[in-house]
Amino acid sequence: MxxxxxxxxxxxxxxxxxxxxxxxxxxxxxxxxxxxxxxxxxxxxxxxxxxxxxxxxxxxxxxxxxxxxxxxxxxxxxxxxxxxxxxxxxxxxxxxxxxxxxxxxxxxxxxxxxxxxxxxxxxxxxxxxxxxxxxxxxxxYLEAEVQRRTREITQIEDATIIALAETRDNETGNHIRRTQHYVRALARALRHDPRFSAQLDDRTIDLLFKSAPLHDIGKVGIPDRILLKPGKLTAEEFETMKSHTLLGRDAIADAEAQCGTRDSFLRYAREIAQYHHEKWDGTGYPEGLAGDAIPVSARLMALADVYDALISRRVYKPAFSHEEAVRIILEGRGRHFDPRMVDAFQGITDEFHAIALRFADPEHEPQRPLSPCHLSPAV
CATH class of the missing domain: 3.40.50.2300 (Response regulator)
Structure with a gap:
């Protein structure tokens, strides 16, 4: 032509x-x-x-x-x-x-x-x-190209995060996926509560979802003899295990420093890694924080992590039923968990159950020891 x-x-x-x-x-x-x-x-x-x-x-x-x-x-x-x-x-x-x-x-x-x-x-x-x-x-064209590249980078980031999180975690990859979905579901349930709405906008919830898999990244620094031990830890071993929270915090802080920013999803990853074993009543670790002094991100992760530990099958225990896990979480209201988060959880227990079924561990998955850091009077 x-x-x-x-x-x-x-x-x-x-x-x-x-x-x-x-x-x-x-x-x-x-x-x-x-x-x-x-x-x-x-x-x-x-x-x-x-x-x-x-x-x-x-x-x-x-x-x-x-x-x-x-x-x-x-x-x-x-x-x-x-x-x-x-x-x-x-x-x-x-x-x-x-x-x-x-x-x-x-x-x-x-x-x-x-x-x-x-x-x-x-x-x-x-x-x-x-x-x-x-x-x-x-x-x-440039806008479409930026969106395409952003999607690619996000996919690479997400894949890298999952790979890092699975590197030394003695729990399954599905545990990581379940807990990040629990965190997002719980955050969405709380977003309309005026006590949380300012902290749980769409962007923050997305960042929490992205950062949740790194909650136990500090386990890369825990010796295998402790991390993979199937039985009860000694007091000294338990102190070593508890250090994974600080090891995770430091590793993520180093990554933030290399990126030149402390205002990214790594901020939430750092908070979660450091504080997700704190308890509402101040009896947790590593700092014994209590109540609202515990970052919201870590409070969300604490409930999600314990629920998943309860419903998961391990070498020395069967998986608790969803109903039993819900009962134990409710009993931990005001002691282990933020009472407002437990109330929100109570309204979406069916959603937690659906997530657990969607990302269930394969039947042939080898039984693994449960990290002793999950074991506490509250559970």
């Missing part, structure tokens, strides 16, 4: 209620442009919406719907708002010109039309439109 073929020419829509005027404009333009015509404003809107032209030559004085009103409708429609409109008029009043520009016209051509002037002004506006279209398309 040649560059001069009619299919590649810009399309100009001529709108005028006088047939002689339309005929004259068609004769003047048809050698350079594809020309479409309409004799009423309503018809012009229909044609423009069905296949937007590159430029519209619009008569001001028409019955039923004049050029000004037609132009307003064109500019109000996203499909035609970008199409340049040149008014055709015999009026010379400056107020009429001002009114035309106010409704969105880009130029005026006076009647009777001078072909050289009309061609020059049409060509000028089409050149500007081509530049605007290029920039708009380029902007849309």
């Amino acid at each position: 040649s560059a001069d073929s009619p299919e590649q020419r810009p399309t100009v829509l001529v709108v005028d209620d006088i047939p002689e005027n339309i005929a004259a404009m068609v004769a003047m333009l048809q050698d350079q442009y594809r020309v479409r015509v309409a004799n009423r404003g309503a018809k012009a809107l229909q044609l423009a919406a069905s296949s937007a032209p590159d430029l519209i030559l619009l008569d001001v004085s028409m019955p039923e719907m004049d050029g000004y009103e037609t132009c307003r409708h064109l500019k109000a429609n996203p499909a035609t708002a970008h199409v340049p409109v040149i008014f055709l008029t015999a009026r010379t009043d400056e107020l009429d010109e001002a009114r035309g520009f106010e409704v969105g016209a880009v130029d005026y051509i006076m009647k009777p039309v001078s072909p050289p002037v009309a061609r020059a002004r049409i060509a000028s506006q089409l050149t500007l439109k081509q530049a605007h279209d290029f920039l708009r398309d380029r902007s849309a």
